[in-house]
Each structure stands twice: as C-alpha cells, then as structure tokens.
Amino acid sequence: MRILQQIKISIKSILMQGPMLLAMFCVIPLILTFVFSFINGDFMDNLQEIPTVYVQVVDKDQSQVSKEFRNLFTNEPFELVEEDADYYIEIQKGFEESIVNKETISLEVMAKKETTYIKELLVFTLIDSYNEVISESIYISDIDTIENKEAFIIQTAILKTQNSIQINYVETKAKNSSFDQALLMVCGYVFFCVLYNIGGSMYMQTEGLKQRVHSLPITKVRNMHIDIMDGVIFGLVLFTSSIIAFSIFSSAVREHLLYFIPIIIIESILASVIAIFISQFLPKNIGNLLMALVMVVDMVIGGAFSSFKILKEFSPGRIISEMFESAFMGNIEHILYLGGISLILCVIVYIALRFKIRWKWGKQA
Amino acid sequence: MEKIELQNITKRFDDRLVLDNISFSIDKGEIFGLIGPNGAGKSTLINIIIGLLHQDNGQVFVDGTTISEDSVAFKRKIGLIPQELALIETLNAYDNLEYFGTFYGLYGKELKKAINEVLEITGLEDRKKKVKDFSGGMKRRLNIAVALMHHPQILIMDEPTVGVDPQSRNHIFDCIKKINQEEGTTVIYTSHYMEEVEYLCNRIFIIDEGKKISFGTKNEIKKLLGTSQTIDICYEQIPDLLLEELKQLEKVKEIEIVSEKKLKIIAEESLSLDEIITISQGLSAKIKSVNVEEVSLEEVFLSLTGKRLRD
Numbered sequence: 022m023r024i025l026q027q028i029k030i031s032i033k034s035i036l037m038q039g040p041m042l043l044a045m046f047c048v049i050p051l052i053l054t055f056v057f058s059f060i061n062g063d064f065m066d067n068l069q070e071i072p073t074v075y076v077q078v079v080d081k082d083q084s085q086v087s088k089e090f091r092n093l094f095t096n097e098p099f100e101l102v103e104e105d106a107d108y109y110i111e112i113q114k115g116f117e118e119s120i121v122n123k124e125t126i127s128l129e130v131m132a133k134k135e136t137t138y139i140k141e142l143l144v145f146t147l148i149d150s151y152n153e154v155i156s157e158s159i160y161i162s163d164i165d166t167i168e169n170k171e172a173f174i175i176q177t178a179i180l181k182t183q184n185s186i187q188i189n190y191v192e193t194k195a196k197n198s199s200f201d202q203a204l205l206m207v208c209g210y211v212f213f214c215v216l217y218n219i220g221g222s223m224y225m226q227t228e229g230l231k232q233r234v235h236s237l238p239i240t241k242v243r244n245m246h247i248d249i250m251d252g253v254i255f256g257l258v259l260f261t262s263s264i265i266a267f268s269i270f271s272s273a274v275r276e277h278l279l280y281f282i283p284i285i286i287i288e289s290i291l292a293s294v295i296a297i298f299i300s301q302f303l304p305k306n307i308g309n310l311l312m313a314l315v316m317v318v319d320m321v322i323g324g325a326f327s328s329f330k331i332l333k334e335f336s337p338g339r340i341i342s343e344m345f346e347s348a349f350m351g352n353i354e355h356i357l358y359l360g361g362i363s364l365i366l367c368v369i370v371y372i373a374l375r376f377k378i379r380w381k382w383g384k385q386a
Numbered sequence: 387m388e389k390i391e392l393q394n395i396t397k398r399f400d401d402r403l404v405l406d407n408i409s410f411s412i413d414k415g416e417i418f419g420l421i422g423p424n425g426a427g428k429s430t431l432i433n434i435i436i437g438l439l440h441q442d443n444g445q446v447f448v449d450g451t452t453i454s455e456d457s458v459a460f461k462r463k464i465g466l467i468p469q470e471l472a473l474i475e476t477l478n479a480y481d482n483l484e485y486f487g488t489f490y491g492l493y494g495k496e497l498k499k500a501i502n503e504v505l506e507i508t509g510l511e512d513r514k515k516k517v518k519d520f521s522g523g524m525k526r527r528l529n530i531a532v533a534l535m536h537h538p539q540i541l542i543m544d545e546p547t548v549g550v551d552p553q554s555r556n557h558i559f560d561c562i563k564k565i566n567q568e569e570g571t572t573v574i575y576t577s578h579y580m581e582e583v584e585y586l587c588n589r590i591f592i593i594d595e596g597k598k599i600s601f602g603t604k605n606e607i608k609k610l611l612g613t614s615q616t617i618d619i620c621y622e623q624i625p626d627l628l629l630e631e632l633k634q635l636e637k638v639k640e641i642e643i644v645s646e647k648k649l650k651i652i653a654e655e656s657l658s659l660d661e662i663i664t665i666s667q668g669l670s671a672k673i674k675s676v677n678v679e680e681v682s683l684e685e686v687f688l689s690l691t692g693k694r695l696r697d
Contacts, residue, residue, distance in 0.1 A: 026484065026485075026488045026493070027485065027488060030474075030477065030481055030484065030485040033477065033481060034474055034476050034477055034481075037476040037477065037516070038476055227470045227471065227472065228468070228469075228470045229468035229469065229470030229471050229472035229529075230468075230470075230472045230473075231438065232432075232433065232436065232438055232466060232468040232470075232472060232544075233466055233468055233472035233486070233532070234472075235433075235436055235437060235438040236436040236437075236438075236461055236464060236465075236466035236542075237461060237486070237489040237490075238458045238459075238461040238462040238489060238490065239458065239461075239489060240457075240458060383454065
C-alpha cells in the first residue's frame, strides 16, 4: 500500500516536470539521431559515391528466367560473389513456373553483414524494378483480347497479383535504415542522461530534504531502496517516452516494440543503481564530473565516432547499444543474455551499497 | 516521563571543533530554546539528535535509551522542521503531505483526515497549487505542516521563521503554542532571534562556537548580567532624602543621578513601581515621567560573548 502510494507520487512528480523532460528525453535524442544519421550515415554516401554491393545468388531453379534474374546482379554497382557477400539471395525451385502461371513468387533475401541504407536501397530497387517489368509484360501479352474499359480494371488487378515477388527479408546483421544506425548511438546518450539526472537529483537534494528524509521512521537501507525505486520509476517513464518517440520515425523500433520492454526495465534498474552508487560514494563535484565525463566519452568514442571499432568496444554505453541492436533483429536471447550481465552488475553494485551503509551507520542501518 | 538527554556531545569536522562537550536535558512538554548566532553549532546538534550525523563523543538518550538502539522507534516520535525547506517543489501541498504521511503509516481516510487537520492548523487553503508557486511564508507553513501530520511527541524546529513575513511568523508562533498546550508536545526551537525564543521558550540553552554559554530559564539567564530592569524617572525636583529612601528597596542594585531632575534606577529583579511611587509621594516629589526597560537576552548574550547574535 505504502509502496503503491509512493510510486503514484513519484510518477506524478515526474509528469509534473513534463515539458522539460520531454525535451531532454524525446526531442533532443530525436534531433541527435537525425543529425548523426546524416553525418555518420548514408546520406553522405548517397551524395558522393555508390558503393559496390556484393551479392551471393543461389539458383535452385536453374531455369532460363532464374538465370536472367541472377544475371541482373552482374551489372554495376552489384558484384556476384560466392562468399563474404553483403546479401544472400536464394531462388527457390519453381521460380520460372510461378512467373509463367502468374503465381506469387517467394524470394529469400538475407543480409549477411552490417549493411548500409544505400546498399539496401539498391538491392530492393532492383528487385522491385524486375517485379514491375515482369508484371507489365504479362499485361501487354493479354491486352489485345480485352475491351478498353475493362482493360483498365483488369490491368490493375493483374498488377496487384503479378507485382508480387514476395520478399522474405531475413535480418541478420543488417539495420533497416541510417536512422536506426544513428539511434544505436543515441540510445547510449539517453541512458546516460537518465543516469545523470538520477544522480544529479540525489546531489541536488537540499540539506533540508536530507534532514527530513533522515528524520523519517525508516532504516537507512530502506531509504536507499526508496531512492533506487524512485530512480527506476524515473527511468521507466523516460526510457518509455524516448522509445515511443523513436518508434514514430523508426519502423525497426515500431515493429519490435515488445522487445524493448525488457530493455527499458533493465536500463532503468542499471541507471538507478549506478547513479545511487556514485552519489553515495563520491562527493558532489567529483560525482557530477564523473557522470558528465562518462556521458561525453560515450557520445564521442562509443557513439558519435562509432566507426573507431576498437574504442567502441570499451564504450560504457555499448551494452545498451547492443541490446537495441538485438531488439532490431528480434533476438530476444541476446537481449536476455545482456540483461543478465547488467543485472549481475546491479547486484554487485547493490551489495557494495549495502556494505557502505552498514559500515557508515552501524545499528541505524 | 519522556526526557531527551544529551550527554557530553562532541563533534569535529576535520580539525574544526563544532560541538564541545555539550550536555543538557529537555523535559516532556516544555518548549526548549536553543539559541546562538549563525555557525554556533545549533543545526549540527539537531542533526545529531535526529541521527543524520554521528557524534564523536557522548550520547543522546530518549527515555534512558540511546537513539542508535532503536532509531526507527525514536523517529516515529519526532517531527522535524528543517531550517531549509524540505518539500518536493514539483508537487502541490496535498501531494507533499500525502507522500511524507505514508512514512508514518497513515493511509486512506486517516491520511486524508491528518492532511486536512494540518492544512487547517497552518492556514493553508490552496492545496492544489504547486509548491514552487507558493510564497515564502506559505512554503514555511507547509514545511511545518508536514512535520505535524503524525502528531509527534517531540517537535524539532530548526529556525522555522527564517525569511518569513511578520504575519506568517505570528501564525507559526500560535501553532507552536497551541500544539504545546493542547497535545503536550515537547518543542525544541532553535533560532538566532532572541525575541522569538524569549517569547516562546521555558528554558534556553545559549551556544556559541560549539560551546555552552548559558543554560536556564529566562530569568536565570538574565540574572547572569546582574541586571534585570532599568527605570528612568523624571521629577519636578529631586528631594534630598529620595535617593537614600529608594536605595533601601531590596531589589535596587544601583541609583544614578542623570541630571538635576532625572534618576536611573538599576534593579536586579523586576521592581514594583508602586513602591517607588509611594516613597516619592511620601517625600512630596512629583513624578513627571517614568520609563521602564527590561534587559533582553540579546544584551545578556552581548555581555557574555562580546558580540551580537546577528554578527
């Protein structure tokens, strides 16, 4: 009952700060994502040069039509390879027969590497163009026998059924767009912003509020639990808000929303426990400096300049970024694995906090 | 009888001695004044009493047991009004009271009743307004209301009137007197305003630079100065025998002739004007004016420490 009441008040207190927090956790991350996706992403590639796309096509049909389709990838900017391809395309048996019989064709396209938006665009544009060409040729071959008025209706119907090479796109290491790539950098920033806010609010507690909290009939350990709970609630509300904001612009987020639920919970616990740890162990100035430094380092080394892969390995926000990446791929096992590691870290930090309180307050702990 | 007892409390911050062997006891139901200039050690002492700070030496006993033995039980009995505002500014008055009230086991109807009660006592009606939009006086009153919700047996008020307008200050004084009289609440009141402590408190502990300066009732402390009252009397003419007769009065310490027609009587304790008038009339000395001045604690403090409280 008491916990529910406190949760209610905590949420109310966060929501009361609405516009400022909305700006910090929704608007700024979105702007940063757009900026990074432009600077670091494919927009520049698009303007400057067209990259070579390495494609491996396995033709199980071995028909005339399937060979023609395979040959499409011999022209620039594509290059057919037998291994180490960006994309793996499998032409199923019966490909030619399906086209002749005006049936839906199933085509499996698998991204094998971390590809870019421009490469993805090139592959799918080519397949779409091929799709339209075969649809049109079928329409033209039938048109002579049909009345003009009916022709239009039938043409539309044919286009609908024939323009239907159904692409089963299997995401492995690929991202859907440059926006999503940038989002992987910005999610670390959001994490550290939440951490910084929780830690900052602990440091900003007035002397009066500290006195009042210490005068409440609760143990010091319970007081710490309340602080952690408040931090977790803060994280839950703000991480959820930022995910909702991202989902407006990212189909990868939108389509995998459920995968973000465990991430939000894990992020909130991690941010809260670390922030409370810093505020308990370090004096205000050093603690604030440390949190700001970690955030900037993450943004510069782990985020904004993510192409420096060696440095990225040591980025503190990497674990969060990897969880997001796993969510894009729908890889729940990896999310839970990383979540497990995070929770172990939380437990270690929590034990250290308990020891500190016990050591400082003795019987009063 | 619930008694708070501080024995030989010593506290250092690094090398600086902020409390030096402080001892006193507070009886149940009294309004106890802890007075001293800024930086005297009052708030440190309060922080030790509520368990926010550890003393280096000494003990705090409540009813014979130390706070550390059962700090939660002790804290249920106290209500703290910190010097700095201790409120959640983004919430309204009602939500603040609701939040802190739950820590004292108040729920549902009981909680609502307690909230309405303290809002009425403190004269806060606009409970839906955010605290950050409150005036300074209203914030102070809400700060007090939070501490009163659970009907504490001991109310600790750490300079509750700092930055408060006179109207709110009077309201706060009325609250304190009412709670003390109606509920028998023990009040520990710290301030650097002597007149507040003089008005409210039964016994006063004066502290400066962490050291005890004086402790006792108002009159006991004033006696330390050896003077309690000065009376200036203007006569049409001062008869020869008047000085001798007035000096015979028991409480008169000294008489000074200010001018041909004016006397200054310095008394150790409060002197009855009737006696002076009777003696004067007996000698046909016509009194033109009388001015009585009580010695203030401020003057006592000045005399004992050589500095003013607000220095």
